[in-house]
Amino acid sequence: MVTILKLGGSVITEKDRPETLDGEALAALADAIAAADVDELVVVHGGGSFGHHHAAERGVSASDGIRDVEGIMAVHGAMKTLNQFVLSRLHAADVPAVPVHPFSAAARDGDGDLSLMTDQVATMLDEGFVPLLHGDGVVHAGEGVTVLSGDELVTELATALDADRVGLCSTVPGVLDADDEVIPRIDAFGEVADVLGVSDSTDVTGGMAAKVRELLDLGSPACVFGPDDVKSFLAGEEAGTRIG
Numbered sequence: 001m002v003t004i005l006k007l008g009g010s011v012i013t014e015k016d017r018p019e020t021l022d023g024e025a026l027a028a029l030a031d032a033i034a035a036a037d038v039d040e041l042v043v044v045h046g047g048g049s050f051g052h053h054h055a056a057e058r059g060v061s062a063s064d065g066i067r068d069v070e071g072i073m074a075v076h077g078a079m080k081t082l083n084q085f086v087l088s089r090l091h092a093a094d095v096p097a098v099p100v101h102p103f104s105a106a107a108r109d110g111d112g113d114l115s116l117m118t119d120q121v122a123t124m125l126d127e128g129f130v131p132l133l134h135g136d137g138v139v140h141a142g143e144g145v146t147v148l149s150g151d152e153l154v155t156e157l158a159t160a161l162d163a164d165r166v167g168l169c170s171t172v173p174g175v176l177d178a179d180d181e182v183i184p185r186i187d188a189f190g191e192v193a194d195v196l197g198v199s200d201s202t203d204v205t206g207g208m209a210a211k212v213r214e215l216l217d218l219g220s221p222a223c224v225f226g227p228d229d230v231k232s233f234l235a236g237e238e239a240g241t242r243i244g
């Protein structure tokens with residue numbers, strides 16, 4: 001039974017302070033993952049104040065590409081730095097996490113369609129590892145390099161691995177309505193379009209609105225929840241907002 005869990009960059013970093021890890025939040029998430037009884041787990045993390053900061057500085061986003069190698073390496077390098085922090089914390093909790101860097105495993109064609117290698121991820125799971133992927137730069141036909149969101153990685157992996165459970169942890173307890181109450185279920189974008197704002201901090205991949213769109217396109221249920229619900233999600237319970 002394959003479970004895919006995203007650790008939002010807004011949770012594991014202080015998203016309004018460039019390249020600043022939220023070590024306490026990351027440690028709590030690593031401990032919750034270590035304690036969970038999940039047989040095939042894939043973890044994806046977002047960019048937070050690592051990737052988004054450098055991407056915004058360089059003018060690169062999910063749609064606007066760059067070609068200068070120094071800028072590309074600033075974005076990819078920041079994501080590898082964050083990935084190493086997450087790896088180290090998972091290893092400290094005895095989670096057998098191994099890295100997969102999408103910059104070297106994915107591409108977009110001229111229509112923007114993504115191709116992502118996943119055979120290595122499936123074999124890592126078979127061998128008892130926890131593949132750890134992350135939002136990254138992605139080479140994009142006709143654009144140079146654009147940004148690949150961890151949210152899109154989650155849906156690509158969920159489809160390729162026929163995942164049974166998909167959960168995305170963010171700083172908010174779910175998708176919130178105009179009264180800041182958690183919306184239990186979303187089946188169509190139009191239901192929530194008017195309450196979906198931008199991220200609280202720099203974000204080049206569309207924030208919660210893009211996340212909801214991405215998850216609705218998945219064609220199977222996914223949950224968006226806060227850090228307090230990671231344990232219950234990994235225990236098989238519904239958490240936060242169910243999308244799709």
Ligand SMILES: Nc1ncnc2c1ncn2[C@@H]1O[C@H](COP(=O)(O)OP(=O)(O)OP(=O)(O)O)[C@@H](O)[C@H]1O
Binds near residue numbers: 007045169172205
């Ligand atoms: N209706 C809404 N409900 C919940 N959060 C919302 C809503 N509208 C906007 N947001 C904002 O969306 C943000 C969460 O989306 P964001 O993409 O930043 O999360 P993330 O996945 O943790 O980050 P990253 O993209 O760095 O991985 C929060 O800052 C929240 O304020």
Ligand SMILES: C=C(C)CCOP(=O)(O)O
Binds near residue numbers: 051
């Ligand atoms: C900004 C970069 C490079 C990563 C974006 O991934 P996300 O934070 O999951 O949207």
